[in-house]
Amino acid sequence: MIEQIVDMVLRTIKKAIEKHAIEKEKYEHEVQICINTEDEETAEPKYRFLINFKKEDNPVTFNQMIGVKFVDIQGREMFVKPFLQKAFLYINKKENIPIKSINLIAILTKSGEVKLLLYNKEKYVKEITIDYVMNGVSEYRELTEKEQKTE
Numbered sequence: 455m456i457e458q459i460v461d462m463v464l465r466t467i468k469k470a471i472e473k474h475a476i477e478k479e480k481y482e483h484e485v486q487i488c489i490n491t492e493d494e495e496t497a498e499p500k501y502r503f504l505i506n507f508k509k510e511d512n513p514v515t516f517n518q519m520i521g522v523k524f525v526d527i528q529g530r531e532m533f534v535k536p537f538l539q540k541a542f543l544y545i546n547k548k549e550n551i552p553i554k555s556i557n558l559i560a561i562l563t564k565s566g567e568v569k570l571l572l573y574n575k576e577k578y579v580k581e582i583t584i585d586y587v588m589n590g591v592s593e594y595r596e597l598t599e600k601e602q603k604t605e
Contacts, residue, residue, distance in 0.1 A: 460584050463534055464568045470519050471562045474503050478510070487519065487560040489538060494553045497542040499535060504559070541587045545572065549579065558582075 467487060475482045486504040491497045501519045503510055538558075546553045549572070557573035570587070572579040 460588060463537065464584065466534065467560045467568050468562060468566070471560070471568075478503075478505060480505060482562045482566075483564050485562070489558040489560065490556055491539075491542050491553060497539040497553055499538040499542070507559070537587075544587075549574075551579070 470487060471485045472482055474480075475485045478485065484506050486507060488502045488504050488509075489499050490502075491499055500513050501515070502513045503519075541558070542553055542556055545551060545556050551572075551574045555575045557575065559571040559573060561569050561571060563569060570582050570584070572582045
């Protein structure tokens with residue numbers, strides 16, 4: 455199940471970047487997706503397209519990002535949103551970056567591979583893998599469960 459979610463997330467990001475590149479008449483490697491949050495409590499993900507790592511567009515909804523005009527019948531946001539929320543909370547604890555300062559930048563390499571770059575505001579921290587995020591989501595869940603049991 456987790457591998458399917460990861461695969462879906464990567465395909466969704468790749469298709470969104472490819473589509474936006476066509477709309478903006480750019481090469482795919484010139485388009486990025488910035489995922490961050492403005493809410494420390496819920497860690498609700500926000501999305502924005504970047505062109506050559508510069509803010510180009512206003513924030514977009516998940517459906518706008520993936521190019522769905524009405525309802526996403528595949529329910530992708532239902533899987534992606536909680537995954538990203540837990541990832542933000544994990545990165546906050548693991549990397550000691552304030553939640554509002556976390557920027558995950560998804561890029562598409564010239565070979566068509568999706569990579570995730572972690573930024574603290576506009577300062578590059580490191581490249582992270584989907585495994586890092588997935589392990590973090592699992593680890594965060596375990597930490598949360600332990601904390602709840604000790605209360």
